[in-house]
Every structure is written in structure tokens, then in C-alpha cells.
Amino acid sequence: MAKRRNSGFPWSEVLIVGVIAMLAAGFIGVGIGWLARGDGGGGGSTSAASSAPASSSAQSPSSPQVPEEVALGAHAFNQFACAQCHGDRGVGGVSPDVPALQSIASSLTVAQLSSIIEHGAGVSSNPTKPFMPIWHGVIAKPQISELVAYMKAGFPQVAGATPLAVPAGQGDAVAGQALYQRYGCINCHGPNALGGVPNPQSPDTVIPPLVGKEFHAEFSDQDIAHIIRSGSVIGKAPIVSMPHWGTILTDAQIAQLVAYINTLT
Numbered sequence: 001m002a003k004r005r006n007s008g009f010p011w012s013e014v015l016i017v018g019v020i021a022m023l024a025a026g027f028i029g030v031g032i033g034w035l036a037r038g039d040g041g042g043g044g045s046t047s048a049a050s051s052a053p054a055s056s057s058a059q060s061p062s063s064p065q066v067p068e069e070v071a072l073g074a075h076a077f078n079q080f081a082c083a084q085c086h087g088d089r090g091v092g093g094v095s096p097d098v099p100a101l102q103s104i105a106s107s108l109t110v111a112q113l114s115s116i117i118e119h120g121a122g123v124s125s126n127p128t129k130p131f132m133p134i135w136h137g138v139i140a141k142p143q144i145s146e147l148v149a150y151m152k153a154g155f156p157q158v159a160g161a162t163p164l165a166v167p168a169g170q171g172d173a174v175a176g177q178a179l180y181q182r183y184g185c186i187n188c189h190g191p192n193a194l195g196g197v198p199n200p201q202s203p204d205t206v207i208p209p210l211v212g213k214e215f216h217a218e219f220s221d222q223d224i225a226h227i228i229r230s231g232s233v234i235g236k237a238p239i240v241s242m243p244h245w246g247t248i249l250t251d252a253q254i255a256q257l258v259a260y261i262n263t264l265t
């Protein structure tokens with residue numbers, strides 16, 4: 001039992017303790033730096049979060065923080081093309097047939113606003129101008145509350161809550177693909193226009209696909225353009241119907257949507 005270093009100062013222990021202390025100090029330092037970046041923000045820092053489009057949402061230094069419910073509503077207001085018909089943050093100015101919402105929303109009750117989103121605002125069976133779409137079953141109930149919370153909060157600016165940009169100069173089908181999301185077609189006709197979103201009150205019971213042999217046998221390019229422009233209500237209103245996009249989408253944009261739909265077989 002040879003004790004080789006049984007005397008003198010225990011240097012090895014000092015070394016280990018020292019290394020542990022340095023590591024701990026390092027972690028604390030990193031932690032402090034991280035915390036400082038997390039809550040301050042506006043000091044012109046180049047943190048990735050301030051330029052990331054998706055994740056910055058309500059936390060962005062460029063907008064005052066809003067409750068998450070309101071932020072969700074602001075994003076839904078773009079997802080469901082409310083902004084594309086009623087104007088950015090409901091200021092109007094898109095079409096003479098679509099009212100601004102900023103002043104109206106404050107005078108309507110939560111129940112009235114929820115009912116208008118879910119059941120529309122009086123659609124005719126033969127729409128000749130834009131009407132408020134009926135979203136029953138398409139927009140989830142909690143999302144309707146979030147949309148109403150956003151409107152009741154006065155349509156605050158929320159970072160990242162903007163409609164998808166449409167790429168220019170890459171051809172009609174590329175533009176159409178972006179328009180298909182920007183104008184919320186995807187919410188009703190599904191990704192890749194596969195259809196199948198439930199619409200129990202309609203004779204079809206689902207929202208139709210815009211792909212497949214049957215669809216192309218029934219609808220020529222002109223027919224597709226016509227139904228996008230004019231909308232269609234089949235069945236007893238109010239049911240989820242094809243909105244009327246004339247005066248909201250231009251003829252060129254409608255042609256781009258047709259070009260995109262034709263790339264999906």
C-alpha cells in the first residue's frame with residue numbers, strides 16, 4: 001500500500017476544483033448573456049430572431065407585445081385571406097364591395113362577430129359581387145375566438161402576420177402557387193388542391209378537389225376562371241361556398257391561378 005503523494009499540498013484536488021469553478025463561471029456567463037439578449041432586444045443587436053420571419057411573432061422588438069390569443073388571430077386574419085379582402089389590418093380599400101373592418105368591429109359584439117365569421121353576412125344564391133364567405137367547419141372554433149380577440153384588440157400590428165409574397169418574373173404557375181395560399185384557397189380546397197375538407201350541408205358533403213380527370217373533364221380553363229371570378233353557391237345558403245373574387249383578384253391573377261391548377265393533375 002504505497003502512498004505516493006501523502007504529503008504536501010493536494011494540487012490535483014485544487015486543479016479539479018478550479019476547472020469545475022471555471023466551467024460553472026462560464027455557464028453562468030453564457031446564461032447571463034442569453035438572458036440579457038432575451039428581454040432587451042431593441043439595442044440594434046443582430047440576433048437571428050429579429051429577422052426570422054416565422055418565429056418572431058409577438059416577441060419582436062419592432063412591435064409591442066400582444067397576448068398570444070391576439071397574435072394568433074392576427075396570423076389567422078392573413079391565413080384565411082380576411083386581410084386580402086378587407087385590407088391589411090382591416091383598413092379596407094381593396095374592393096368597393098368589401099367594407100373596412102377597423103371601425104365596424106368595435107361596434108359589433110363578440111357574439112355578432114363570431115356569427116358573421118361562422119355563418120356569413122347574408123349570401124345570395126347567385127352572387128354577383130363579393131360576399132362574406134361562410135367558414136363554418138373550416139375555421140376552428142378557437143380560431144374564431146382568436147380572430148374576434150384580434151379585431152376587438154383594435155387590429156394591432158403583429159410582426160410576421162403578413163400575406164405570402166408573390167414571386168415576380170418566374171412565370172404564371174409560380175405566381176399562381178403563391179396566390180393559392182395568399183388568397184386562402186388552400187384552407188378550403190386543401191394542399192395541392194386535393195379537396196376533401198368537410199362541408200356537410202352541401203350535396204357533395206366535401207369541398208371539391210381542383211385536380212383529377214373528372215375535374216378537368218367538367219371545367220375548361222375558362223370555366224375555372226369564371227368560377228373563381230364569380231363564385232358559386234350550390235345548395236341552401238348559408239353553406240360553405242365558393243367565394244366571389246371579382247374586384248379582389250385581377251384577371252391576370254386569376255389566369256395565374258388557372259396556370260397553377262393546371263400543373264396539378
Ligand code: HEC
Nearest residue numbers: 080081082085097098099104116121130131132133147243
Ligand atoms: C372574399 C372576400 C372576403 C373574405 C375572404 C372575408 N370577407 Fe368579411 N366580408 C366580405 C364582404 C363582401 C362583406 C360585406 C357583407 C357581405 O356582403 O356579405 C364582409 C363582411 C364582414 C364583416 C361584417 C362587416 C359589417 O359591415 O357588418 C366582418 C366582421 C367580416 N367580414 C370579417 C371577416 C373576417 C374575420 C374574415 C376572415 C376570416 C373575412 N371577413 C374574410 C368579404 C370577405
Ligand code: HEC
Nearest residue numbers: 133183184185188207208224227232233234240241242257
Ligand atoms: C370558403 C371556402 C372556399 C375558398 C376560400 C375557396 N373555395 Fe373554391 N370552392 C369552394 C366550394 C364549396 C366549391 C364548390 C362550389 C359549389 O359546388 O357550389 C368551390 C369550387 C371551386 C371551383 C370549381 C370546382 C368545382 O368542382 O365546383 C374552383 C375552380 C375553385 N373553387 C377555385 C378556388 C380558388 C382558386 C380559390 C382561391 C382564390 C378558392 N376556390 C377559394 C369553397 C372555397
